[in-house]
Amino acid sequence: MLEQITILGGLDKSGHPEKIQRIEAAAGEVLAVAGPTGSGKTQLISDIEQHAEYETLTGRRVLINNQLVNKSKDKRHLRYLIAQVSQNMNFVIDMSIEEFLTMHAQVRSIHDPGNTIMKVLEITNHLSGEPVTFSTNLTQLSGGQSRALMVADVALISNAPVVLIDEIENAGIDRLQALEILTGQGKIVLVVSHDPTLMLMAEQRIIMKNGGMEKVCRTTQEERKVLADLTRVEKKMAGLRDYLRKGYSIGQDTDLND
């Protein structure tokens, strides 16, 4: 079982050693990756995905449970190490949610597929606005619904111990809940984002600069308070969005509750 991943620093784009030479994340932890576009966020994720061992551009190494990954021919035990959910991903299979989840559960040899896919549907509807049913076709799902289903599926069926979340927009999915569900399953969650709320949801954040890991910030007490404020604002925004979407007018219809 995966308990911890460690990233050992390499070189930045100028060939200088990265300032941060060691980062650890344990099961159930959220690690944010932040920095301007082109600062090397995607490369860092790519290094982790490839279990880098000096040979990527950056020369980083990635340890699983404090050991280098055994790169022997039989890498099958590693194939589902990392699951990814990103804004660019779509469902392309023309199939109902029920058929597809059942198929995925079979592939993953899930013990109780019927019960598991019920839970996946429940979480999906918990995370996104408009509810979906088992008979809804995958290709009919909205962006938010798709993302919600992907998160729920990664949490319960994919079963990969590390989850990469890449630039998930707020609209249509409750991100705070999504992260809680994933970490609640004992996963290590890596979040790439420009969004302050998401950055502060993590226990620590890696700041990238010029292709290198520049700094690691642990979320402070003060920041947790800011996070609570931000979360309140987001809830209010969500409430307002919902209110307006339903066709109400502020001051004329039923009260807008926050």
Added chain:
Amino acid sequence: MLYSFKFCGSVMVDANIKKRVILMRFVIVAGTPSSGKTSVMVHTIRHLLKNGLVVAACKIDCLQTSDDVKYSRLGIPVAVGLSDYICPDHFYVSNLEEVELWAREQNADVLVLETAGLCHRCAPAVHDCLSVCVIDNLIGIDTPKKVGPMLGTADIVVITKGDIVSQAEREVFRHKVEMENPQARILDINGLTGQGVLALKNEIIDSKELGSITGKELKNSMPAAICSYCAGETMIGQSHQMGLVKKVDFRRGMDA
């Protein structure tokens, strides 16, 4: 017996051509159309070059190709073979010795031979060469079953375009591939960014070096066809059909 026809009129094999007996890794890359064969190999070759290996690339195609331009940008020797009116797979197999000789003349440590990749019945894998099959997540989860020996006899299956489909679909697709070829090593590679090519590079470096392709054997027979249409017939109708003609069996599956 049908397969012993010599389709290729391009270069006659001269058995006396002196071959340098230097060992070379022979990589055969096949795959479904637009799956990213060239992109994957360009990224992989870049890493091979970093390791100081000399790489030569040859692309087999039908009527036209621009893939050679992509390979040429790497600054490596590149050859193109256009099969024109001949099945590109038959053209490929009847030119293997010539391509090998060309690559040896380039002092290559690694020869990457990319096939046209046009038909699901392609079967380019050769024993003792490293056969790579590239397919993508978008071709549909039932397609691995439809792809024949090209997938089934590959040593390595590369799956591309994983960045645009869901994790769940990736896992299901991979499983379907495993069912068709349980022995192959399966690699997820992003053809656009090159993410994942390190594993392929290492497989190529670890692959067996080949003394000579002559006398090696295809893992599977090639798709066959010697009929009037192969020879340029254009008219429709039974009276115009000669040679090896296969008809649809409409009773297929009805007895079951």
